[in-house]
Amino acid sequence: MRADYDIDDYGGAPVVQLENVGVRYGMGPEVLRDLTFAIEANSFQFLTGPSGAGKTTLLRLILMSVRPTRGLISIFGEDVSDISKDNLTGLRRRMGVVFQDFRLLDHLTTYENVALPLRVQGKEEATYRAEVVELLRWVGLGDRMHVLPPVLSGGEKQRAAIARALIVRPDLLLADEPTGNVDPSLARRLLRLFIELNRLGTSVVIATHDFSLMDQLDVRRLVLGDGRLHIDE
Numbered sequence: 001m002r003a004d005y006d007i008d009d010y011g012g013a014p015v016v017q018l019e020n021v022g023v024r025y026g027m028g029p030e031v032l033r034d035l036t037f038a039i040e041a042n043s044f045q046f047l048t049g050p051s052g053a054g055k056t057t058l059l060r061l062i063l064m065s066v067r068p069t070r071g072l073i074s075i076f077g078e079d080v081s082d083i084s085k086d087n088l089t090g091l092r093r094r095m096g097v098v099f100q101d102f103r104l105l106d107h108l109t110t111y112e113n114v115a116l117p118l119r120v121q122g123k124e125e126a127t128y129r130a131e132v133v134e135l136l137r138w139v140g141l142g143d144r145m146h147v148l149p150p151v152l153s154g155g156e157k158q159r160a161a162i163a164r165a166l167i168v169r170p171d172l173l174l175a176d177e178p179t180g181n182v183d184p185s186l187a188r189r190l191l192r193l194f195i196e197l198n199r200l201g202t203s204v205v206i207a208t209h210d211f212s213l214m215d216q217l218d219v220r221r222l223v224l225g226d227g228r229l230h231i232d233e
Ligand SMILES: Nc1ncnc2c1ncn2[C@@H]1O[C@H](COP(=O)(O)OP(=O)(O)OP(=O)(O)O)[C@@H](O)[C@H]1O
Pocket: 025, 028, 031, 049, 050, 051, 052, 053, 054, 055, 056, 057, 058, 100, 209
């Protein structure tokens, strides 16, 4: 699949804005510094850089699970420095997250894990069942729906985690190495899924160091190195 689609059609304010942001863990050195950039509505970008460069940290900043030690962050137009707990929950609900370590609940089946965000929203199963099944089939888990995560392979867990992030049709998708455990042809298929989600209006950020994945799509690259961000438009 080649880069053949148009991402110039931005609408509205940025979904994420950082200004002079720095982060350190505890008393350690700053792992990210002087970050100033925006993620536009309906945009698609890769976040890259070597292992330890801070990709996961940057995603956690956007997810508001790590606080900046300096600078300003706004998410969906809201300054998050003194945000209330309710507000934080509301903003997080607009995000879909694929964690590098999956974070599936081991006592729920694959189907139940993927359906969980909808259940939490108070939706009736009858309204989403078919959609969850269709998405699971699309990611190749049609015959793994009713098993528990501990018996899934790494790549199967990864696909379940992706389906769970996508099922809510988030405004912002944060995916941390979402193709790190699958073969190249499955990676291409998953990339198509992210592109489709983006076409429907979601801003997509994919953290990866897989150049063969990035080379399939001519989109913006946020490149981390030595704690700083460089942008390849
Ligand atoms: N909880 C933590 N406490 C202390 N230091 C941390 C913590 N998490 C990450 N770090 C450090 O912050 C830096 C950035 O780590 P991060 O996990 O964000 O990198 P990454 O780019 O996601 O790496 P990878 O490609 O291996 O996933 C590293 O030096 C790491 O050791």
